[in-house]
Amino acid sequence: MDTDTIADEFGLTPMVKIEVVIDGADEAAVRDVFLGGGATGYTALTGVSGFGHHGHHQGRLLFNDRASLSMLITVVPRARAADLIAGIRKLLDHRHGVLFVSETAVSRPEYFAAP
């Protein structure tokens, strides 16, 4: 079942989910692109650990909240997604990190679209 079908079947609204995993130090840049591009909010998961292109990444350190990875997630209407995705891709030209874009469906569309 694709997202539009799910949305229709359950009375939800299709949206685009954008997830970025990036150095904790670059969190502000991602937030700026999100909010400047019309996202009404985001979720930040700090101290993310994992293994990838640059080897193993530690989770949270005892006295350094900035050295680990963060994951920022936002959901926007499709019409606004292009601006955000272009901005994040541009950011990643100069930074480590990964971007995931997927379709999703939400129950309260007004939460995700500024008037």
Added chain:
Amino acid sequence: MTSPDTGASLHAGRSTHDETVIDFGTLRADVATATRLVAPVWPVESFVATNPMRGFEHLPFDTACTEAERWFGATARCPLPWYRERYRAGAIRTADLHAAMIETDPALALSPPVELDGQPVDLLDLFLIDLLDGPEAPIERTGDPWITGALDHLGSWISTYLDDHNPLVEQADRDRGFLAFWRRTAVADPRLARLVGRGGRRWIGSLPDDPTAALASALERLRVDDRLDALRSLATKAPGWCGLAVWMEEWAGSGHRGPRVRPIEVIGLLAALDAAAGVRRLSITGAIPTGDRSIVAERVEHVLRVAGGDSASAALQRRLADLLRNAPPRAAVWLRAHEISYRDRLLTSLTPLERAVPPDTTPATAQLVACIDVRSERLRRHLEAVGSYETFGFAGFFGVPIRWRPTDSTTTEARCPVLVTPTREATEVPIDEAASQRRQRTRQGLRTAWSAAKHDPAAPFALAEASGWITGPTAAVRTMFPRVASTRPEQPSTVVVDDTRGGFTLRERVLFAEAIVSTIGIRDFAPLVVLCGHASSTPNNAHASALQCGACGGAPGGDNARVAAAILNDPDVRATLAERGVTVPTTTWFVAAEHDTTTDSVRVLDRHTVPPGHLALVDTTEAHLRVAGRRAASERAGRLPGTHTEHRAHDWAETRPEWGLARNAAFVIGPRSATAGVDLGGRVFLHSYEPDTDPDGLALETIMTAPLVVAQWISAQYYASSVDPEVFGAGDKLVHNPVGRHGVWRGQGGDLAIGLPWQSVATGGELEHEPLRLLAVVEAPVDRVESVVRRNDGLRRLLDGGWIHLAARDHRVAPWSLRSPGGTWVTWHHANDWSRSRSETTELLEA
């Protein structure tokens, strides 16, 4: 994927409007990338040391220097005459220069000798001639009055906007943001017309309120080819204001009260000025310094003249020219030689055969845990010499990240390193709450009245008339008798750290207590453990917070010591700790103290909470701390010009109350036995670590990813403020003017000054600080050290890039090893031990 709004694919063709929108997204991303070149600037009231070349830390240090010089128009190393003077003074030796040449240019060391007058001559010897007295390239720094005017304009309007009492700025302006406020209001500013002409001013007035749209319009008018480079040029023209905006955006958090300015607004204003004036001056980089390479012919001529090769063939002259053109900048070789000299002296002093004092095995009557700050080293050394004391080093916030709420205060302050975000409060509660509330009401009333009178446009003159009778004599007393004027009675209080007032749960308190004990590896507790924070007495000093405890966010450290002592004395915490295998004897009492680094006096805090049975021991320890403090102050006074240390602490005209962390050079991680009895000259951060109690390396990881990183920020700031006091430092304190709580101007306006004042690193024209990169020295299994480095990207970048040098040894009698970029470890040899023979040099390089 299709859009219900447009029916088009996300990646298919878009309308013109969509393309504009997408351009805004990438423009915001480019602004974020451009402002990475600028280090965050903390407000001067909570000064935090940062590396002004932080934006280049992903690059190797030498490349970063070239880039920083290009973008900031700075010099990133000391001038050649300074290094040559250090050579003549014996601080750098010829052996150090040889070692530095081999390390910085291995190809040079491997090149076959050349023939001069029929004799083979080593290329290293020819390069040495050039290093020692070859001609210098002139350093030209030309100012552009228009750029100065533009920065004055920026400073004037930002400072107006950030002044939360300024009646010119209305709430609607705050809602729209700084750039909108400026373009709406500055259209009436005649100074703007003088800068960009009346037409330019009108154009600025027509810009949109949205900063991204305004910046896009300015860039379009400027017709820039490389947008990112243009944005970088704009950001690096005002590292002070842009850095403050970066701090507001990235570090201040939601707890910051008061107006904010965003980096895109600072860049937007400068771009708008450039565009309005019609000439690109701010959005292009300055001239790229050519340095050593601009005078290669003169250098070759000099080398041949000194080496006796006046009749050298044209081919040899060309070869020498190639050699000098491709060699690293001479200042880079000198810097490395200076570092090698210090490293060799330090490692030699920490080698057991060189040690004069055997380790003391007598049980300690008391233990002192001091901050890792270099200023603690003297106090610890002298205290250990006075009596049977064991001392430890730990970050001065004692591992407890708090928001501190002092008595009588309605607000809290973060008291921990800026790398940590405090979530819990510690509250100071007066013993006599009723009296305290009366004082609070009186103070609050006076403060409100004073503030109202100061900010009402009509009242300042009346205020001067009304208060002059008291402020005049007070000022006279303060000038003539500084110590009398600064004496204030202390009100006894306690600290509440549990969750009854927003503090820590029992579980959290236990974890913090365990972290303190396990990180420093304390095994046997003495009857008294002094947790000693530090503070600096320095009145009338805009940069006072730079002298306070960096681990406490630029605040005095005594309160953190009180909080840690309260946690460690808590019977519930101790009972839970015991269940987890950490037993603190019931006979042990933790007492807080504060070391005044201006006078080297130590004050015991919360004496009223000390059990009667411990009072005698507290008195004895305090007496011994007085003796140790006097000796430390006497040792330190020799390096301070002028008056006695005690007088400096109270003199409000003193520009140099103490040297702070000047001369800091190394960070030692290991048991005190690695350094005990060695005079480290107040130049070394000392962090306690017991390798035996940390087999998985977690404590080592904590130390290397937080205190070591903060120490590198401090080291880099002292370095940069010394090598270029005008660009990377705040310059001469005598011309400073405070700009609200944000920083200082040099003179009447312009960019906010960054870094340390000249008086913090030098006396007159003589540098007190020796600008070296930080040397980390670890006593722990080398494979454990490397494992910590490999699993922490940020730390690895600093080490691989040469921003920090690292030496380690497995245990006290093992040889020292040095880490090379990439993670290769080689055995340390003193530069004097290196043979100059070609075969041995080759062998060394291959190793």
